[in-house]
Amino acid sequence: MTGAPxxxxxxxxxxxxxxxxxxxxxxxxxxxxxxxxxVALVTDNPxxxxxVALVALDVLLTWLPRxxxxxxxxxxxxxxxxxxxxxxxxxxxxxxxVLARLPDGLPLVGGPLTLESLAFGGALxxxxxxxxxxxxxLSLVLEPHDVVDAMPGSLERTGIAVATSLxxxxxxxxxxxxxxxxxxxxxxxxxxxRSWNEVLVPTLLTxxxxxxxxxxxxxxRAFGAGRRTSYAASAFGAREAxxxxxxxxxxxxFVGLRIxxxxxxxxxxxxxxxxxxxxxxxxGCLGLALPALLGPTARGRAVGGRHG
Amino acid sequence: MRRLFLxxxxxxxxxTAxxxxxxxxxxxxxxxxxxxxxxxxxxxxxxxxxxxHGDGSVLSRCVAFGTATVTGEGLLNSSGVAWSxxxxxxxxxxxxALDAEPARxxxxxxxxxxxxxxVSSGGGPWxxxxxxxxxxxxxxxxxxxxxxxxSIGAPAAPASAVGACPxxxxxxxxxxxxxxxxxxxxxxxxxxxxxxxxxxxxxxxxLAGLAILRLVAxxxxxDT
Numbered sequence: 001m002t003g004a005p006x007x008x009x010x011x012x013x014x015x016x017x018x019x020x021x022x023x024x025x026x027x028x029x030x031x032x033x034x035x036x037x038x039v040a041l042v043t044d045n046p047x048x049x050x051x052v053a054l055v056a057l058d059v060l061l062t063w064l065p066r067x068x069x070x071x072x073x074x075x076x077x078x079x080x081x082x083x084x085x086x087x088x089x090x091x092x093x094x095x096x097x098v099l100a101r102l103p104d105g106l107p108l109v110g111g112p113l114t115l116e117s118l119a120f121g122g123a124l125x126x127x128x129x130x131x132x133x134x135x136x137x138l139s140l141v142l143e144p145h146d147v148v149d150a151m152p153g154s155l156e157r158t159g160i161a162v163a164t165s166l167x168x169x170x171x172x173x174x175x176x177x178x179x180x181x182x183x184x185x186x187x188x189x190x191x192x193x194r195s196w197n198e199v200l201v202p203t204l205l206t207x208x209x210x211x212x213x214x215x216x217x218x219x220x221r222a223f224g225a226g227r228r229t230s231y232a233a234s235a236f237g238a239r240e241a242x243x244x245x246x247x248x249x250x251x252x253x254f255v256g257l258r259i260x261x262x263x264x265x266x267x268x269x270x271x272x273x274x275x276x277x278x279x280x281x282x283x284g285c286l287g288l289a290l291p292a293l294l295g296p297t298a299r300g301r302a303v304g305g306r307h308g
Numbered sequence: 309m310r311r312l313f314l315x316x317x318x319x320x321x322x323x324t325a326x327x328x329x330x331x332x333x334x335x336x337x338x339x340x341x342x343x344x345x346x347x348x349x350x351x352x353x354x355x356x357x358x359x360x361h362g363d364g365s366v367l368s369r370c371v372a373f374g375t376a377t378v379t380g381e382g383l384l385n386s387s388g389v390a391w392s393x394x395x396x397x398x399x400x401x402x403x404x405a406l407d408a409e410p411a412r413x414x415x416x417x418x419x420x421x422x423x424x425x426x427v428s429s430g431g432g433p434w435x436x437x438x439x440x441x442x443x444x445x446x447x448x449x450x451x452x453x454x455x456x457x458x459s460i461g462a463p464a465a466p467a468s469a470v471g472a473c474p475x476x477x478x479x480x481x482x483x484x485x486x487x488x489x490x491x492x493x494x495x496x497x498x499x500x501x502x503x504x505x506x507x508x509x510x511x512x513x514x515l516a517g518l519a520i521l522r523l524v525a526x527x528x529x530x531d532t
């Protein structure tokens with residue numbers, strides 16, 4: 001699976017049929033991602049968040065199929081983290097160690113810029129990084145139909161509807177660009193608020209038309225009529241059990257430590273302090289690292305996994 | 309299947325190493341160990357409470373409690389000093405007004421001034437607490453201090469608790485200015501390297517090393 005995905009005569013993406021590295025059942029990936037996000041967000045301690053981010057990066061690098069790149073994700077993740085740190089630095093003026101001072105007359109950002117608010121913003125950004133990397137396998141390692149397969153049976157139709165709606169967002173953007181370019185060629189120029197009606201109305205109508213067409217196509221393919229195939233659902237074997245067990249143990253450990261009142265959070269105000277670290281919580285983060293140690297099997301690399 | 313066993317063995321080794329470090333850390337803090345703080349009898353324990361207002365006036369109380377330890381909030385409640393606070397998720401209860409200062413408030417903590425919380429353990433120096441008073445734990449001979457300080461700048465420690473609890477250990481007047489508060493808000497009894505940090509550094513280093521190895525492997529495989 002190298003290069004851009006090709007489109008076949010049937011309109012299906014050739015990449016969907018290429019060998020995949022995913023030979024852990026999608027449902028196990030879903031549980032792993034949810035557990036990792038729970039661990040990353042149940043506390044605002046930057047050390048735990050950093051460990052989760054490292055674990056998720058290891059897992060991604062282990063399971064990322066050939067031909068897929070991390071560059072776009074890395075750029076998006078780093079920009080999000082930097083933005084979070086910058087916003088907190090500019091908007092929060094609490095803290096003892098003043099780095100610089102903006103004129104008080106400036107709305108919102110005026111006042112002292114402190115080391116503590118920068119550190120807190122950095123911790124927020126690290127949480128974003130950890131959470132984004134934790135859910136990245138669902139889009140980078142799995143195929144979209146794998147994600148739908150990972151949903152519980154009762155939520156399958158909801159999952160398809162949500163996935164379809166999300167796909168329409170990018171379509172909406174494309175339609176907007178096309179309509180705007182077409183209107184420009186007809187002499188339209190962007191002016192006031194009213195002038196955008198000439199672009200937004202056709203875009204909206206096209207989007208509705210696309211939605212209706214998609215719904216008709218899905219209905220024609222018997223969407224909602226129940227399963228008509230004996231195609232085997234993904235197997236849940238020893239690897240999946242180990243991955244899910246370790247991930248759930250990590251999440252339960254973090255939630256349990258929090259309920260028991262063990263200091264987990266970090267508050268840098270009013271003066272910077274070192275985050276509290278519980279050795280057991282660090283060990284819990286290791287439970288999430290199991291997929292990075294397992295890696296795809298040779299069979300998984302060759303034929304696309306047991307469920308493929 | 310062989311890979312599964314290999315991975316389980318690696319993970320088990322890592323877990324064993326980390327658990328050993330964790331157990332060593334917990335054993336070092338267990339009662340009776342040289343690093344453990346002295347634990348007094350449950351009955352007749354006392355802790356000092358010091359409140360220093362913005363105008364410099366100081367209120368001191370000696371509060372008795374029947375349990376082995378008491379939370380900072382419990383000590384404040386038992387002292388009889390009027391206070392009001394607000395709960396922050398992940399932080400605990402923050403003191404918004406104490407002993408009628410400020411008389412009224414709309415935001416907590418205050419924009420210009422706030423109540424900084426300090427703890428003295430076993431007669432040690434005041435240490436700035438970075439958790440809410442509901443998360444603070446105090447024992448016999450400890451002291452809890454409050455000082456109404458400006459929002460900008462390092463908060464100064466309150467007045468000494470010497471004499472507030474006769475017979476109990478008293479803290480020294482103030483910690484060095486600009487000192488970094490420990491993570492738990494209570495001074496570490498050992499004063500050495502935090503075992504949690506040691507475990508985190510080891511695990512983080514191993515994970516970072518694994519990520520670098522994977523990156524190098526991917527780069528090599530894409531080159532070929």
